[in-house]
Amino acid sequence: MMGAITVDDKLFEEVDQIIDRYAGEETPLLCILQDLNAKFGYLPQPVLQRVSKKLGVPASKVYGVATFYSFLETRPVGKYVIRVCKSTPCHVRGATDVIKILKKELGIKEGETTRDGLFTLEVTSCLGVCGVAPAMMINETTYGNLSEGRIREILALYRQ
Numbered sequence: 001m002m003g004a005i006t007v008d009d010k011l012f013e014e015v016d017q018i019i020d021r022y023a024g025e026e027t028p029l030l031c032i033l034q035d036l037n038a039k040f041g042y043l044p045q046p047v048l049q050r051v052s053k054k055l056g057v058p059a060s061k062v063y064g065v066a067t068f069y070s071f072l073e074t075r076p077v078g079k080y081v082i083r084v085c086k087s088t089p090c091h092v093r094g095a096t097d098v099i100k101i102l103k104k105e106l107g108i109k110e111g112e113t114t115r116d117g118l119f120t121l122e123v124t125s126c127l128g129v130c131g132v133a134p135a136m137m138i139n140e141t142t143y144g145n146l147s148e149g150r151i152r153e154i155l156a157l158y159r160q
Helices: 009-021 029-040 045-055 059-068 088-092 095-106 148-159
Strands: 080-085 119-124 136-138 141-143
Touching: 009 029, 009 045, 029 045, 029 059, 045 059, 080 095, 088 095, 095 119, 095 148
Parallel strands: 080 119
Antiparallel strands: 080 136, 136 141
């Protein structure tokens, strides 16, 4: 799990460097937030405030974008973020069971992170892979046609 971010001049220098990369772009907010999320593992409040101030964009808009997209985090998360799709095709093909199995295997509820900081479990409205429902993503890797055995195999890969 990414620890708490210390607010100091170095933090703001790093944030400013990322923002400055997009100087001249017409609407750089989402790209900046993606880069900052990749750098820090999530988007701490002081970072969002710095983006707002530096871009001259209302804090409510910055926070709105940061919380709209499921691939952006506004709180510390585990090393591996598991996103389970609960779209209609995934629901019909067993997403509820996938969530139940993951909760049992990880010992956490939706939105929580395991004590060792390895996994965070989230549910998302769609992953766009309906052809292999039920599906989940672990960070950037998508897994489909999930069964209880397959889920255990996948988790074992990440626990090594």
